[in-house]
Amino acid sequence: MNLLDILTYVFALTAILGAFTVVMHPNPLYSALGLLLNFFSLAVLYMLLKSPLLSLIQIIVYSGGIVVFFLFVVMLLNLRSPQSDRDFSFKGIFALIFFLLLAIFSIFGIITFNLQPLQPAYMSAKVIGKYMLTDGLFAFELSSFVLLVAIIAAVALVKKEESK
Amino acid sequence: MDFILFKGYIGWFLKVGIILFIFLTAAAYMVWAERRVSAWMQDRIGPNLVGPFGLLQPLADVLKLIFKEDIVPYVADRFLHFLAPGLILAAPVLAITVIPFAPGIWISNPDFGLLWLLGSTSIAAYGVILGGIAGGSKYPLLGSLRSMSQIVSYELPMGISALGAAVMAGSLSLVDIVEAQRSLWFIVPQFLGFLVFLITTYAETNRLPFDLPEAEAELTGGYHTEFSSLKFGWFFAGEYANLIIASLSVSVLFLGGWYGPFLPGIHWLILKTLFFLFLFLWVRWTFPRFRFDQLMFFSWKVLLPLSLLNLMIATLVKLLW
Amino acid sequence: MDELWKLGIMLLIAVILGYAGVVLSIILGPKRPNKEKLEPYESGVRPGKWPRGRLAVKYFLVAVIFLIFDVEAILLFPWALHVNDLRIIAAFEGGFFILVLLVGYVYAWAKGAIKWL
Numbered sequence: 001m002n003l004l005d006i007l008t009y010v011f012a013l014t015a016i017l018g019a020f021t022v023v024m025h026p027n028p029l030y031s032a033l034g035l036l037l038n039f040f041s042l043a044v045l046y047m048l049l050k051s052p053l054l055s056l057i058q059i060i061v062y063s064g065g066i067v068v069f070f071l072f073v074v075m076l077l078n079l080r081s082p083q084s085d086r087d088f089s090f091k092g093i094f095a096l097i098f099f100l101l102l103a104i105f106s107i108f109g110i111i112t113f114n115l116q117p118l119q120p121a122y123m124s125a126k127v128i129g130k131y132m133l134t135d136g137l138f139a140f141e142l143s144s145f146v147l148l149v150a151i152i153a154a155v156a157l158v159k160k161e162e163s164k
Numbered sequence: 165m166d167f168i169l170f171k172g173y174i175g176w177f178l179k180v181g182i183i184l185f186i187f188l189t190a191a192a193y194m195v196w197a198e199r200r201v202s203a204w205m206q207d208r209i210g211p212n213l214v215g216p217f218g219l220l221q222p223l224a225d226v227l228k229l230i231f232k233e234d235i236v237p238y239v240a241d242r243f244l245h246f247l248a249p250g251l252i253l254a255a256p257v258l259a260i261t262v263i264p265f266a267p268g269i270w271i272s273n274p275d276f277g278l279l280w281l282l283g284s285t286s287i288a289a290y291g292v293i294l295g296g297i298a299g300g301s302k303y304p305l306l307g308s309l310r311s312m313s314q315i316v317s318y319e320l321p322m323g324i325s326a327l328g329a330a331v332m333a334g335s336l337s338l339v340d341i342v343e344a345q346r347s348l349w350f351i352v353p354q355f356l357g358f359l360v361f362l363i364t365t366y367a368e369t370n371r372l373p374f375d376l377p378e379a380e381a382e383l384t385g386g387y388h389t390e391f392s393s394l395k396f397g398w399f400f401a402g403e404y405a406n407l408i409i410a411s412l413s414v415s416v417l418f419l420g421g422w423y424g425p426f427l428p429g430i431h432w433l434i435l436k437t438l439f440f441l442f443l444f445l446w447v448r449w450t451f452p453r454f455r456f457d458q459l460m461f462f463s464w465k466v467l468l469p470l471s472l473l474n475l476m477i478a479t480l481v482k483l484l485w
Numbered sequence: 486m487d488e489l490w491k492l493g494i495m496l497l498i499a500v501i502l503g504y505a506g507v508v509l510s511i512i513l514g515p516k517r518p519n520k521e522k523l524e525p526y527e528s529g530v531r532p533g534k535w536p537r538g539r540l541a542v543k544y545f546l547v548a549v550i551f552l553i554f555d556v557e558a559i560l561l562f563p564w565a566l567h568v569n570d571l572r573i574i575a576a577f578e579g580g581f582f583i584l585v586l587l588v589g590y591v592y593a594w595a596k597g598a599i600k601w602l
Contacts, residue, residue, distance in 0.1 A: 007493075029241075029297065036290075047489060056279040057559050064286030064319065065555045068312055069548040071293065075309065124275050125336055129563030133571055133578055141578070143560065144585040147553050151589035154549040155598040158542055176491070180498070230506075233514045237525040250503030257499035261492060272491040279562060280492070301525030313544055316551040323558045327565050334569035336562065389526050394510030398503070460547070464599040468554075468590075472583060475561075479576050482568045 008048050015041035032070045039063045053125040180271055187260050187408065192222035194404035194441065201445045229397040237390050239300035248298050249395040252291025252402035259284040259409045264339045266422045266429035277338040278330055281413060282323055285368055288406055289315040292370065292387050295399065299390030307386030310376045310456065314367055317460055318374075321467035322364035328357035328471075328478040329417040342421030349420040353481045357474040358418040360467050362440075365410035367463070369403065372448040376456055411440035546598055557586050 014037060021034025039062040046055035132140045196211065196218065203210025211218035236245050262277040264270040274280060289311070296308020330336055332354060333344035344350075351358045367374040378386025388399040415421060415436035424432035454462070561582070567575045593599055 033294075047493070050489065052274065052276045052489070053279070053563065056276055056283050059283040060279065060286055060323075061552075061555055061559055064283070064289065065316070065548075065552045068289075068293070068316055069545075069552055071297075072312065072544050072548045075544075125279070125563045126275070126566045129566045132560075132563055133567050133575055137578060140560070141582060141585075144557070144582045147557055148585050148589045150553050151550065151586075151593055154546065154553070155593050155596050158546045158549075159596050159598065180495070184498070184502070230510045230513055231515075232510070233516060233518075234511045235518070235522055238523045239525045246507065250500070250507050252503075253506070254499035254503035257502055258495060261495040271495060272488050274488040274492060299525065303526070309544065313547050316548055320551060320554050320558060323555075324561070327558070327561055330562065330565040331568050334566055336566065393514050394506050397510075398506060460599075464550075465594070472587070475583075476580075479568055479579065483572060483576055 004048060008045065011041045011044045011048070015045065028074045029071075032067060032074055035070060036063055036067045039067065050121065051123045053123065053128055176271075179269070183260065183265075183269075183271060184257065187256075187405065188401070190408055191256075191401050191405040192226060194407060195225065195400065196222050197441070198404075198445055198448075201442070202449050205446075205449045226394075226397060229394045232393040234393040234395065237300060240390055241298045241300060244294050244298035245391075245395070248291050248295035249391065249398040249402075250291075251294065252288060253398045253405065255284050255288035255291060256402060256405035256409050258287065259413075262338055263409070263412050263416060264342055264421060265433055269430065270339065273337055273339045275335070275337045278326055278336045278341070278417075281338070281409075282319075282326065284409075285322070286315075286319065288368075288402070289319075291399075291402060295391065296387035299387070301390060303383045304387050304389045307376075307378055307383050307389075311370065311387060314370075314374065314376060314459060317463040318364045318367035318467070321360050321463060321471040322368060324468070324471040325357040325360040325364070325474055326413075326417055328354045328474045331475065331478040331482055334482075338416055338421075342416055342423070345420040346423055349418065349423070351418045351420075354418060354474060354478060356470055356477065358414070360471045360474060361417065362414055363467065364463075365414060366444070366447070367459075369406045369410050369444075371407070371444055373451045373454050374459060375453060376459060407441060407444050408437070411437045411444070414440055550593060550598065553589070554586070557582075 018034045018036070018038030018041060022031045022038065025031050025034060039058055043055045043058035043063070046052075046058060199221075200210045200218070202208075211221045214220045214224045236242055259281055261271045262274065262280045264273065292311045292315070293308050296304040296306075296311065299305065329341055329350050332350055333341040335341060335344070341350075366372075370376075370378060375386075378388065383389070388396060391399060412433070415433055419436050420432075422429045422433045424435075427435075561579065564575065564579045564582075568579070571578075
């Protein structure tokens with residue numbers, strides 16, 4: 001086990017820790033912070049897989065944008081008021097069954113298909129850009145339409161709310 | 165004896181040590197410079213007792229702050245209260261990693277340096293945001309809220325105007341961007357981008373005229389109201405370290421980094437950086453503060469279209485050249 | 486040494502540097518807390534309730550619009566590297582991408598979503 005493997009396991013563990021904090025912590029503020037920890041660990045994992053562009057996107061868009069957005073939402077609702085739903089619910093049972101199925105299938109898949117660890121090649125922004133502008137052009141332009149739909153939806157929802 | 169030439173592992177660590185030492189000392193001395201310059205502009209004297217011209221003042225300040233009591237208000241969130249000050253100092257240290265000072269003098273030159281620089285800005289924002297939430301009282305919370313919308317609004321024009329320089333150089337590596345300015349600084353074809361970037365750095369570092377997150381007149385200290393001892397010191401040092409990073413990045417992206425006539429290498433970068441640092445101080449003691457709606461208006465309706473226009477100009481210049 | 490490792494080491498140094506000072510001052514400073522000292526600073530007014538209450542939805546809207554344009558900006562970074570070699574093709578592809586999002590920008594402006602007050 002070399003240093004790279006150790007780092008991978010450490011940050012995989014912190015990513016899982018962050019994810020658990022998101023779900024389990026009674027304070028929504030800490031849930032948002034757990035998400036931040038999760039995103040940051042993922043960014044480090046992408047770095048370890050030699051994909052710096054993806055890693056920096058993870059930092060700038062997810063940590064810099066989405067978590068700020070969630071912090072807004074936490075404050076929008078109410079800061080410091082744990083509103084956790086600790087009652088018995090079918091939602092929880094459902095999620096648990098789904099999670100167990102996913103875990104079983106994953107382990108099953110790894111065993112049967114004899115998956116090998118990825119040998120990452122360095123993916124620079126230049127390589128990804130080349131792909132985006134030639135073979136992946138359709139997806140690139142399509143993403144702008146997806147973003148357009150998102151803007152229109154957000155504006156329309158909030159403006160409708162205000163006109164009431 | 166390779167390490168004297170900054171080669172090999174030991175040489176690299178030596179280089180890191182020297183750069184960080186100079187950087188953090190410079191950040192501490194910016195506090196002194198701010199006090200002296202503001203005093204000079206307002207016809208006062210400023211700190212002049214500790215050492216000649218008060219030059220030992222920053223040292224005295226740091227030593228004093230270390231030995232002060234760390235007060236955590238009972239309403240504060242203890243974990244965040246610990247977390248935020250460290251983040252605010254870690255972010256500029258991360259940013260200095262990719263800044264090229266002179267040929268061969270940089271800590272690291274990844275081929276995504278510009279993105280790394282922008283990423284470290286968003287980490288610095290977390291120091292401010294979490295610091296405000298951690299305080300637990302109303303002033304820091306308001307400061308934190310304002311800071312969130314402000315940083316969110318100004319990060320976009322900042323990224324897109326920096327993109328202009330990337331288009332011109334055809335690379336995201338800051339060393340390549342400087343090298344591409346050998347014959348012509350990017351400020352000439354990218355004047356709009358330079359202006360937008362300069363303005364956004366004022367907002368990202370919470371300086372006047374965009375210092376609403378810590379507007380003294382209305383929010384006492386803003387996001388760092390509830391901090392004391394070296395935690396407060398880190399907020400202070402982090403702000404000035406961010407100023408230095410901002411000045412360095414403007415010089416590197418648009419003013420040709422180490423290129424310039426007559427003087428060799430690093431002198432030019434230092435001169436340019438000092439100019440922008442002085443500009444920061446000058447602006448602070450000259451202009452009044454924006455109102456919050458003006459601030460949002462300015463970013464979304466003026467700077468964002470301008471930065472997109474700048475990107476178009478960059479592309480056109482690149483195509484016609 | 487690989488650039489990525491250098492960045493990793495710098496990340497470690499940055500975190501250590503940041504928290505060493507904080508821990509140092511927590512250890513070295515005196516600890517004489519009393520009730521008045523630990524109260525939050527509210528301009529001399531007696532500290533009231535917790536800061537709570539709801540935010541205006543405009544903060545939320547700014548965050549959403551930022552998020553969308555941030556994704557746009559970050560997708561343009563890989564594009565920027567190829568204006569040099571793909572020339573006019575890259576210009577058209579990027580131009581179309583920006584144009585579509587400008588439609589969204591104009592829509593948001595026209596609907597008054599980026600009007601603050």
